[in-house]
Amino acid sequence: MKYTKLQNKIIIEDLSQFNIKQILDCGQIFRYYIANDSLAEVVSENKYAQIITNDTRVEILTEDVEYFERFFDLNRDYTAIKNSLSNDKFLSPCIDFGYGIRILNQSLFEMIVSFIISANNNIKRIKNSLNYLSKQFGEKITTNIKFNIVNQSPISEQYKGVLCYYTFPTLQQLKRATIDDFAKAGLGYRAEYLYNTVQQLNNQWLDSIANMDCSQQLDSLINLKGVGEKVAHCIMLFALHQTEVFPVDTWINKVYNDLTNTKTSNRKAISKELTNRYKHLSGYAQQYFFYYYRSK
DNA sequence: CTCCAGGGGAGAG
């Protein structure tokens, strides 16, 4: 995809491969806010960006252009991916609907925390919990360039007309949290899972995951408390761009039963079958399905 | 009141 990098801005004029609402609402990220049709904002780790959309172009406003170039996966050709998948009769309408979806490259630690919290939870509460943890254990950053002030934003504030935001906690910062702190964040019974995992994690282990193959990554992640197959798949897909996995949640389970006229609840078997069907493009297919059926 | 939310752990078989 063609795009232009400037000092504090990335300009995208090919709107057939980038739709910010679709990218943010397809279930891969929780720390964002869509203010209106033309303005959205995102926090990832300690970085912040605003995405401004109009009829002919998208502008990504940020203090770290290189970070968000990778974050939004801008170097990948999504037209080729969509073409490969569009022969599938189940997927074709989903791709037409979510034509501008891209799979983000997010932080491994942030995805581990986020998807442990996501288990048997709803998206609104997941977002609230993650923003709460960022406020309690992250760092408040005052921006140095001119951003738009976003009223009622859950992820940014203004101080004397300057925009501020809270970073996602680092591993070291979150190690200071107690089980009770996590309970106050609204995690319920997941508080203990997250506490155990955070205490167990170290940076060397996190770095080692990237060099493993797909099955090794799955085995390693599943050993963490609160991480089962579905959560591990999400972590692998959204942090490691491991697209040969098919996360099966309640929505995908419903979609599968709907399309195949079955009523199974064996998510592991569903995942295996769908991965066999979509191969190395499974992760993309999953996102098109999820966005399409969840939007209806 | 019950049911559900981007499921996983623990125990039983």
Next chain:
DNA sequence: CTCTCCCATGGA
């Protein structure tokens, strides 16, 4: 290995 039941919490 697979199957079942339970898990905190808040909104519908």
